Amino acid sequence: MKNKRSLILSHSIFTADPQQEKVDGYLLMEGQRLLDVKPGTPSEEVLKSVDEMLDFRNKTVCPGLIDPHTHLIFGGSRENELALKLAGASYMEIHKEGGIKSTVRKTREASLDELRHKALKSLESMLLHGTTTVEAKSGYGLDKETELRSLRLIRELPQLQALDLIPTYLGAHDVPPEFDSAEQYADFIIEEMLPLVKKEDLAQFVDIFCEKGIFELETSRRIAEAAKAEGFKLKIHADEIAPLGGAGLAADLHATSAEHLMSISDQDIHKMAASGTVAVLLPATSYFLMVKDFAPARKMLEAGVHVALASDFNPGSSPCENLQMAMFMACYEMKLTPEEILRAVTREAARAISREDEIGQLKKGFLADITVFDAPSPAYLLYHFGINSVCDVFKSGEHVVRNGCISTAAVASLLASRRGAEQ
Ligand code: NIG
Ligand code: FE
Numbered sequence: 122m123k124n125k126r127s128l129i130l131s132h133s134i135f136t137a138d139p140q141q142e143k144v145d146g147y148l149l150m151e152g153q154r155l156l157d158v159k160p161g162t163p164s165e166e167v168l169k170s171v172d173e174m175l176d177f178r179n180k181t182v183c184p185g186l187i188d189p190h191t192h193l194i195f196g197g198s199r200e201n202e203l204a205l206k207l208a209g210a211s212y213m214e215i216h217k218e219g220g221i222k223s224t225v226r227k228t229r230e231a232s233l234d235e236l237r238h239k240a241l242k243s244l245e246s247m248l249l250h251g252t253t254t255v256e257a258k259s260g261y262g263l264d265k266e267t268e269l270r271s272l273r274l275i276r277e278l279p280q281l282q283a284l285d286l287i288p289t290y291l292g293a294h295d296v297p298p299e300f301d302s303a304e305q306y307a308d309f310i311i312e313e314m315l316p317l318v319k320k321e322d323l324a325q326f327v328d329i330f331c332e333k334g335i336f337e338l339e340t341s342r343r344i345a346e347a348a349k350a351e352g353f354k355l356k357i358h359a360d361e362i363a364p365l366g367g368a369g370l371a372a373d374l375h376a377t378s379a380e381h382l383m384s385i386s387d388q389d390i391h392k393m394a395a396s397g398t399v400a401v402l403l404p405a406t407s408y409f410l411m412v413k414d415f416a417p418a419r420k421m422l423e424a425g426v427h428v429a430l431a432s433d434f435n436p437g438s439s440p441c442e443n444l445q446m447a448m449f450m451a452c453y454e455m456k457l458t459p460e461e462i463l464r465a466v467t468r469e470a471a472r473a474i475s476r477e478d479e480i481g482q483l484k485k486g487f488l489a490d491i492t493v494f495d496a497p498s499p500a501y502l503l504y505h506f507g508i509n510s511v512c513d514v515f516k517s518g519e520h521v522v523r524n525g526c527i528s529t530a531a532v533a534s535l536l537a538s539r540r541g542a543e544q
Pocket of ligand 1: 192220221224330358361406433435436437438439
């Protein structure tokens, strides 16, 4: 059967393609891919060649949003920490007794069905808020069984809903109670877990929470080097609270990305620029943790660092699936422009998950992942803050969100073609 050809009209197409970043014109897609993006009005010939025309003239059409940092798989929730935070407790104070540890307990106790149901609910919310691809970390099991269960679930999820998932093994998220020290647990990760995760091909990335009192710099280096030798790409939670130098470590090891970076040094900013390591900034986390410091995004951009934005969706420091929240914070707290923000959740976010050759830009040959905002320009999108501006979403050419609602028929068709591609 011939692939369906669709045409989208818009006065505000933000392609994220450096060759033509903003286009007042039209976009053509056929089947799963983009055929063309052009300024001006389509000719009669073009109009005749399409099966469907969608009028988004007063809306902003962007590449499907990419959320390159989430902790998708976890049990329970942590609203009990709110009162502690309001009384002035810091993240690390809460961490001593509860925090990640309490979520690890809940995740171990949860059944696979419960974890699946919870993840599907979050992914549905992400889709309705415009996200089409999401990086998803394990890291709330920490023992062999629960980490593998989390990663296998991440692998299963694209068969059940619309988003693509990029799996990351974050065994080094905290030291579980079975181990006396971070060093001992690092040995277990290196000797047992990395080979197992590799053997089942359960993760593309390995991530480490490099933080004072969690995994110190040298322990983080040891885990990162072993992961690299095992063939994984690297991500590092770096310089979030203490200025430990995790960003410099990420740059030294040519990690794909370093995340958080609120306490990054000037020297490490330059190292990241030189190595091409993407800075994944998580301003919704600073906001939710009630801290005043946001990562120095402007300084990074000026130094030539690739800057991406992510939700950091997790139960402790950012229980929010809506990537637009991070976009608003990036504007009002980090003073990034609407264009810098849109690049950060599309082209740069794709780079942060090593998918920059296929997604994150609206250009010929790329996947037809498209998010449409009910906003006439990028400036209006950031100005009209606090609401969900997403009206339509296309995933691999399927019109999965129509006028704010999920189309179950389009999702079913997408899942059928994924099944077909696997056979
Ligand atoms: O990225 N900082 C480490 N990990 C998460 C928070 C995890 C939690 O508190 O459950 C983060 O913010
Ligand atoms: Fe995180």
